[in-house]
Amino acid sequence: SQKIEQNSEALNIQEGKTATLTCNYTNYSPAYLQWYRQDPGRGPVFLLLIRENEKEKRKERLKVTFDTTLKQSLFHITASQPADSATYLCALLSGGYNKLIFGAGTRLAVHP
Amino acid sequence: GAVVSQHPSRVICKSGTSVKIECRSLDFQATTMFWYRQFPKQSLMLMATSNEGSKATYEQGVEKDKFLINHASLTLSTLTVTSAHPEDSSFYICSAPESVQETQYFGPGTRLLVL
Numbered sequence: 001s002q003k004i005e006q007n008s009e010a011l012n013i014q015e016g017k018t019a020t021l022t023c024n025y026t027n028y029s030p031a032y033l034q035w036y037r038q039d040p041g042r043g044p045v046f047l048l049l050i051r052e053n054e055k056e057k058r059k060e061r062l063k064v065t066f067d068t069t070l071k072q073s074l075f076h077i078t079a080s081q082p083a084d085s086a087t088y089l090c091a092l093l094s095g096g097y098n099k100l101i102f103g104a105g106t107r108l109a110v111h112p
Numbered sequence: 113g114a115v116v117s118q119h120p121s122r123v124i125c126k127s128g129t130s131v132k133i134e135c136r137s138l139d140f141q142a143t144t145m146f147w148y149r150q151f152p153k154q155s156l157m158l159m160a161t162s163n164e165g166s167k168a169t170y171e172q173g174v175e176k177d178k179f180l181i182n183h184a185s186l187t188l189s190t191l192t193v194t195s196a197h198p199e200d201s202s203f204y205i206c207s208a209p210e211s212v213q214e215t216q217y218f219g220p221g222t223r224l225l226v227l
Contacts, residue, residue, distance in 0.1 A: 041203075044218045
């Protein structure tokens with residue numbers, strides 16, 4: 001069956017360091033992969049989309065890589081700040097148009 | 113960016129009653145909307161795909177007679193939890209796809225507590 005795993009339930013890092021979050025998937029051949037941020041009690045907010053033919057994508061302090069051979073995406077936040085503390089979700093297209101399946105998320109805490 | 117709203121943001125009801133949650137796309141039209149449920153410290157679980165002008169498509173294990181979905185217009189989808197029970201208490205979130213960028217805009221969510 002199709003499965004998405006985000007390998008850390010929680011990640012604690014020091015302010016200024018780079019946070020690296022991992023998303024692995026099985027039994028998928030997604031055309032693209034997306035990353036979302038979710039704050040407590042709120043809906044997810046879209047961050048980045050990376051396509052299967054793209055190795056890397058950047059947006060300000062965010063960087064996403066996509067390795068379709070390893071079936072893995074890495075999400076990096078450089079120069080992390082306490083305001084980056086949130087849960088980060090990866091999502092893959094599954095089946096019908098725009099139907100997304102989400103990983104369980106990684107809860108990131110950036111400490112001053 | 114596009115905005116999706118949900119109403120109410122929070123609702124408490126008695127067991128056995130029905131609760132309606134609205135999802136609106138405020139500045140764009142959405143022929144498709146999605147309904148998710150999220151339990152504490154868990155990920156979003158897709159419940160159903162709401163289709164304007166036609167029946168909703170439900171995910172495996174989701175009871176269509178319990179979770180009624182109506183997509184009455186291009187900007188409004190409603191989810192009605194019928195005969196709610198305490199185990200239906202959860203965070204319900206809707207989303208609508210942005211066709212050009214293939215991303216989704218999520219509503220702020222509705223916290224349902226069934227007593």
